Amino acid sequence: xxxxxxxxxxxxxxxxxxxxRPFRCANAxxxxxxxxxxxxxxxxxxxxxxxxxxxxFVRFRTFTHAWHTAMAIGMTDAEFVSLIxxxxxxTPLEQRDGFWMKNETNNVAxxxxxxxxxxxxxxxxxxxxxDPSLATARLAIASCGNAALAAAxxxxxxxxxxxxxxxxxxxxxxxxxxxxxxxxxxxxxxxAGEMGDPAYLRFREAVANGALPFTCQGNENGLVIEGGQTLxxxxxxxxxxxxxxxxHLFIQVGGGALAAAVxxxxxxxxxxxxxxxxxxxxxxxxxxxxxxxxxxxxxYRDLDFAIxxxxxxxxxxxxxxxxxxxxxxxxxxxxxxxxxRGVIATGGSVITVSExxxxxxNRVAGGAVSATGSAGLAGALQMxxxxxxxxxxxx
Numbered sequence: 583x584x585x586x587x588x589x590x591x592x593x594x595x596x597x598x599x600x601x602x603r604p605f606r607c608a609n610a611x612x613x614x615x616x617x618x619x620x621x622x623x624x625x626x627x628x629x630x631x632x633x634x635x636x637x638x639f640v641r642f643r644t645f646t647h648a649w650h651t652a653m654a655i656g657m658t659d660a661e662f663v664s665l666i667x668x669x670x671x672x673t674p675l676e677q678r679d680g681f682w683m684k685n686e687t688n689n690v691a692x693x694x695x696x697x698x699x700x701x702x703x704x705x706x707x708x709x710x711x712x713d714p715s716l717a718t719a720r721l722a723i724a725s726c727g728n729a730a731l732a733a734a735x736x737x738x739x740x741x742x743x744x745x746x747x748x749x750x751x752x753x754x755x756x757x758x759x760x761x762x763x764x765x766x767x768x769x770x771x772x773x774a775g776e777m778g779d780p781a782y783l784r785f786r787e788a789v790a791n792g793a794l795p796f797t798c799q800g801n802e803n804g805l806v807i808e809g810g811q812t813l814x815x816x817x818x819x820x821x822x823x824x825x826x827x828x829x830h831l832f833i834q835v836g837g838g839a840l841a842a843a844v845x846x847x848x849x850x851x852x853x854x855x856x857x858x859x860x861x862x863x864x865x866x867x868x869x870x871x872x873x874x875x876x877x878x879x880x881x882y883r884d885l886d887f888a889i890x891x892x893x894x895x896x897x898x899x900x901x902x903x904x905x906x907x908x909x910x911x912x913x914x915x916x917x918x919x920x921x922x923r924g925v926i927a928t929g930g931s932v933i934t935v936s937e938x939x940x941x942x943x944n945r946v947a948g949g950a951v952s953a954t955g956s957a958g959l960a961g962a963l964q965m966x967x968x969x970x971x972x973x974x975x976x977x
Contacts, residue, residue: 586650592617602713605803616892616919619804628854631819636671638812648705665707675820682972693977695732701809721796724785729798734763747781778898779913799916807843814847828861829969834957835865836910838917845924863930866961870903873915877932909954935960
């Protein structure tokens with residue numbers, strides 16, 4: 583029996599052992615509960631935090647649902663490691679301008695997004711031994727940039743067919759890179775009377791027609807959070823090796839998978855005693871902030887009530903927002919509940935930043951970091967919190 587399981591944070595439903603598609607809760611769509619699957623571990627050792635292996639997917643493999651499932655179906659550890667074809671490496675952590683900055687800009691495909699998608703790909707490589715039809719199923723993702731490029735990079739490494747749904751105004755440069763990586767790109771215009779990101783809506787239609795959700799929205803595929811947790815585990819390990827305990831961690835939030843993953847990674851590092859305490863989590867969005875809207879409503883109720891009445895707390899914008907931080911302009915924060923749980927539990931906050939603050943943060947970040955990738959730094963510059971402060975430069 584596997585030592586890991588996929589459990590719905592909304593209703594408690596648990597995916598059957600060895601289920602090949604533990605992506606969404608079986609009860610999703612039947613009520614107003616926020617149904618999102620999360621991975622739970624049992625009896626795992628903390629040794630990977632102290633391992634020198636540079637590839638996080640090799641180093642932290644025993645923390646993944648994919649590895650535990652592989653062992654449960656009779657694969658060897660060496661066989662699992664052989665599935666890891668993409669060469670990830672630990673990304674740098676440096677202290678600069680008063681902040682601890684974790685820089686993902688030189689990661690695979692130029693951002694943190696490939697971590698999320700690599701976790702999903704490893705699951706598919708294992709799960710196709712349970713259900714061979716997964717080996718030939720089309721993959722689908724909705725994205726305006728970095729997530730799509732990451733998905734295309736990982737999919738090409740595994741010779742998988744990928745359909746990418748992008749907004750109608752997606753960057754021509756991004757579209758060219760996607761096509762160069764062999765992705766099938768569909769531009770999606772907004773339709774009159776339709777609320778929500780049109781690319782996400784067309785992605786949902788593709789999944790309903792049989793495509794696999796190779797995506798960075800945790801509500802569509804709970805396993806996407808696990809791949810992103812490598813960033814949290816890795817950062818916690820780097821801080822511990824330097825004897826640093828963060829007081830605050832600022833994380834930019836679009837759909838919320840990054841923040842949900844890093845929070846979960848830090849929670850596990852804390853449970854293992856790798857870090858002395860959780861930092862205060864500060865979620866950063868532009869002035870168009872569906873997360874702040876939900877947070878303010880939660881303060882008048884409580885999070886458990888909100889999770890059971892999702893439509894009263896999280897819904898798409900009626901009018902599409904605009905910002906230079908295009909990568910965090912999701913119409914809604916899909917993983918909002920996991921992010922707010924981390925914010926509330928640590929005494930953190932939800933921060934909105936102006937366009938001028940985004941520009942200043944991007945100037946301070948320097949290098950190849952985009953306005954999206956330095957948006958968390960904008961929140962840190964605004965708050966100027968005391969103590970040890972961490973930010974993520976995500977691409």
